[in-house]
Amino acid sequence: MTKAKRKRLIYNLVTFGLVIGAFIILENMIAAKAISRSLKGQLVPICAWIIMAVSLNLVIGFSGELSLGHAGFMSIGAYTGAVVSGWLVAAFDMQDPILRLVLTILAGGILAGIFGVLIGIPVLRLRGDYLAIVTLAFGEIIRNLVNVLYIGTADGNLHFAFLNKEMPANVTMLVDGAKGAVKIKPISTFEVGFVLILITLLVVLNLVNSRAGRAIQATRDNRIAAESMGVSVTKYKMMAFVTAAVLAGMAGALYGLNSSTVVPTQFTFNQSINVLVFVVLGGLGNVLGSIISATFLTVLPEVLREFADYRMLVYAVVLILVMIFTNNPTTRAIADRLFAPVKKLFHKDRRETAGGGDVK
Amino acid sequence: MIFLDNLINGLSLGSIYAIIALGYTMVYGIARMLNFAHGDVIMVGAYIAFCGLQYWGLPPVLAFVVAMLFCTCLGITIEGLAYRPLRQATSLAVLITAIGMSYLLQNIALMIWGANPKSFPTTFINGSSIRLGQLNISTAAIITILANVVIMVGLTLFTSRTKLGKAMRCVSEDRGAAELMGINVNRTISLTFAIGSALAAIAGILLCSSYPILQPTTGSMPGIKAFTAAVFGGIGSIPGAMLGGILLGVIEIFGKAYISTELGDAIVFAVLIIVLLVKPAGLLGKPMREKV
Numbered sequence: 133m134t135k136a137k138r139k140r141l142i143y144n145l146v147t148f149g150l151v152i153g154a155f156i157i158l159e160n161m162i163a164a165k166a167i168s169r170s171l172k173g174q175l176v177p178i179c180a181w182i183i184m185a186v187s188l189n190l191v192i193g194f195s196g197e198l199s200l201g202h203a204g205f206m207s208i209g210a211y212t213g214a215v216v217s218g219w220l221v222a223a224f225d226m227q228d229p230i231l232r233l234v235l236t237i238l239a240g241g242i243l244a245g246i247f248g249v250l251i252g253i254p255v256l257r258l259r260g261d262y263l264a265i266v267t268l269a270f271g272e273i274i275r276n277l278v279n280v281l282y283i284g285t286a287d288g289n290l291h292f293a294f295l296n297k298e299m300p301a302n303v304t305m306l307v308d309g310a311k312g313a314v315k316i317k318p319i320s321t322f323e324v325g326f327v328l329i330l331i332t333l334l335v336v337l338n339l340v341n342s343r344a345g346r347a348i349q350a351t352r353d354n355r356i357a358a359e360s361m362g363v364s365v366t367k368y369k370m371m372a373f374v375t376a377a378v379l380a381g382m383a384g385a386l387y388g389l390n391s392s393t394v395v396p397t398q399f400t401f402n403q404s405i406n407v408l409v410f411v412v413l414g415g416l417g418n419v420l421g422s423i424i425s426a427t428f429l430t431v432l433p434e435v436l437r438e439f440a441d442y443r444m445l446v447y448a449v450v451l452i453l454v455m456i457f458t459n460n461p462t463t464r465a466i467a468d469r470l471f472a473p474v475k476k477l478f479h480k481d482r483r484e485t486a487g488g489g490d491v492k
Numbered sequence: 493m494i495f496l497d498n499l500i501n502g503l504s505l506g507s508i509y510a511i512i513a514l515g516y517t518m519v520y521g522i523a524r525m526l527n528f529a530h531g532d533v534i535m536v537g538a539y540i541a542f543c544g545l546q547y548w549g550l551p552p553v554l555a556f557v558v559a560m561l562f563c564t565c566l567g568i569t570i571e572g573l574a575y576r577p578l579r580q581a582t583s584l585a586v587l588i589t590a591i592g593m594s595y596l597l598q599n600i601a602l603m604i605w606g607a608n609p610k611s612f613p614t615t616f617i618n619g620s621s622i623r624l625g626q627l628n629i630s631t632a633a634i635i636t637i638l639a640n641v642v643i644m645v646g647l648t649l650f651t652s653r654t655k656l657g658k659a660m661r662c663v664s665e666d667r668g669a670a671e672l673m674g675i676n677v678n679r680t681i682s683l684t685f686a687i688g689s690a691l692a693a694i695a696g697i698l699l700c701s702s703y704p705i706l707q708p709t710t711g712s713m714p715g716i717k718a719f720t721a722a723v724f725g726g727i728g729s730i731p732g733a734m735l736g737g738i739l740l741g742v743i744e745i746f747g748k749a750y751i752s753t754e755l756g757d758a759i760v761f762a763v764l765i766i767v768l769l770v771k772p773a774g775l776l777g778k779p780m781r782e783k784v
Binding site: 192196198200254258260262264265268269272273276277280295405412442445447448449450451452455456458459460461462463 | 581595596712719720752757758764768
């Protein structure tokens with residue numbers, strides 16, 4: 133086993149271990165009723181945000197493209213979840229909540245994935261700033277369209293309407309335009325959320341460490357070099373983009389079925405920026421970092437009520453400072469010097485064993 | 493008549509987009525970065541003008557000048573503090589910083605002025621209108637369109653005739669070569685930000701004279717749409733920004749009037765996507781070659 137492989141294995145094991153450990157502790161706390169009500173209510177959203185952050189990290193950190201419309205995929209998932217869940221009850225009288233939840237999450241993921249492909253085909257032909265602004269545009273278009281979308285069930289059939297509400301008389305509305313998805317029966321559970329996180333981690337970590345994942349990272353590091361080595365840039369960027377879209381759709385379904393209503397204003401550009409902050413603060417390309425920062429930044433505003441007013445202000449400052457400190461040559465040199473003793477401590481034995489084997 | 497009314501509204505809105513788009517396009521052309529915070533400089537300019545009139549009791553002209561000066565300083569400060577340290581960084585890092593800056597401005601405005609929308613005073617440009625037969629043209633629309641033409645001509649003359657303007661064009665063409673020719677690149681970029689931000693202040697005041705609701709998020713949507721306009725016209729090109737802005741304004745107003753009010757924004761963004769797919773360099777832009 134090479135050193136790089138061992139390092140990766142340890143990283144993956146630590147990531148899974150921490151997630152599973154946290155889950156076991158939380159489950160025991162819930163069983164012992166040692167957990168506050170507000171935190172318990174936060175558990176499912178935390179799961180959803182972790183999945184959002186990890187999937188966005190796949191796009192930004194690994195394929196190196198800035199997607200500003202991630203909340204759009206989440207909203208597709210949330211709406212699909214609300215509609216499918218309502219339809220399954222109305223058409224098939226399906227009462228088992230777990231089965232219904234799993235089916236709706238799958239549906240949310242698939243539909244978001246289809247949109248991911250549709251959006252990805254034009255978007256991924258572009259580069260850099262253009263790509264970012266077009267993903268933003270798509271996010272806004274999705275929000276705009278959902279605002280005038282009406283879906284209802286009558287006699288077990290789904291009825292769709294666009295722009296104007298033309299529905300049969302005995303209809304039960306599932307999605308009611310600007311009012312959003314209404315009368316959802318909350319069926320999301322923490323356990324399903326946890327399993328979804330594990331699936332996300334399995335997918336993302338496996339993808340990143342595979343041949344395809346290396347190709348994705350190669351297109352990020354140097355597009356021209358990767359292309360000349362025969363890596364199809366569009367194909368691999370598409371792979372990362374669509375995988376992230378599917379995961380975001382699943383997270384959206386989980387999130388949407390956690391409350392009784394979903395409104396279009398929940399999935400604005402601001403929400404995409406929120407997830408971006410999770411990713412940047414956790415570290416671009418660092419899955420474990422995304423998990424930790426998503427968790428803390430979701431819990432923190434709840435715990436520190438006074439802090440909630442300044443949340444976006446602090447986020448903004450954090451974004452700027454993290455970017456300057458990690459990208460400016462001067463600040464990087466200072467940071468390297470500051471952390472040098474710490475780094476030496478960890479890397480000491482490795483340098484001795486490596487001998488002259490590493491050539492830079 | 494309704495058609496002509498819409499056309500004039502579209503031209504007026506488009507002129508505002510065009511003025512904002514000029515700021516985007518100049519900064520993008522020279523610093524190769526998407527200044528996401530540009531839209532929020534508009535909002536700051538409008539708030540300063542609002543304060544000047546409402547709280548400090550300044551005459552309109554003076555309030556206008558104060559807002560412009562403030563935004564100019566703000567633009568230079570933003571560039572110096574946040575963007576200059578990242579001159580060599582990847583475009584991803586710069587873009588994320590710019591988004592952070594946009595949120596910072598919005599939230600500072602939220603803390604100072606609160607979330608409640610303020611109604612922008614009509615003392616700048618009074619709400620009167622001119623009648624031409626059956627047509628009602630508001631003074632605000634006329635002034636906006638005229639201001640747009642003046643700015644456009646002024647900027648074109650500035651970049652083609654003056655030494656500073658030529659330096660700006662040099663830097664946008666080849667930064668390294670410009671530096672070798674003795675052009676102070678940092679100062680030129682600062683100057684670009686200063687001009688762009690002063691234009692943003694003008695745009696903010698014009699925007700709020702036509703749509704007098706002022707809140708911390710006032711600038712973000714017009715900002716994004718103006719960027720769309722800049723891309724539409726070909727980013728980096730001053731006449732392109734003008735053309736793109738006006739076309740986009742007309743498309744938005746007509747889309748809202750004849751297709752659907754709710755889908756106005758979606759139509760604008762759909763235009764952006766179609767343009768980027770069919771003509772990625774924009775209407776008047778030159779396609780950029782990639783050097784290995």
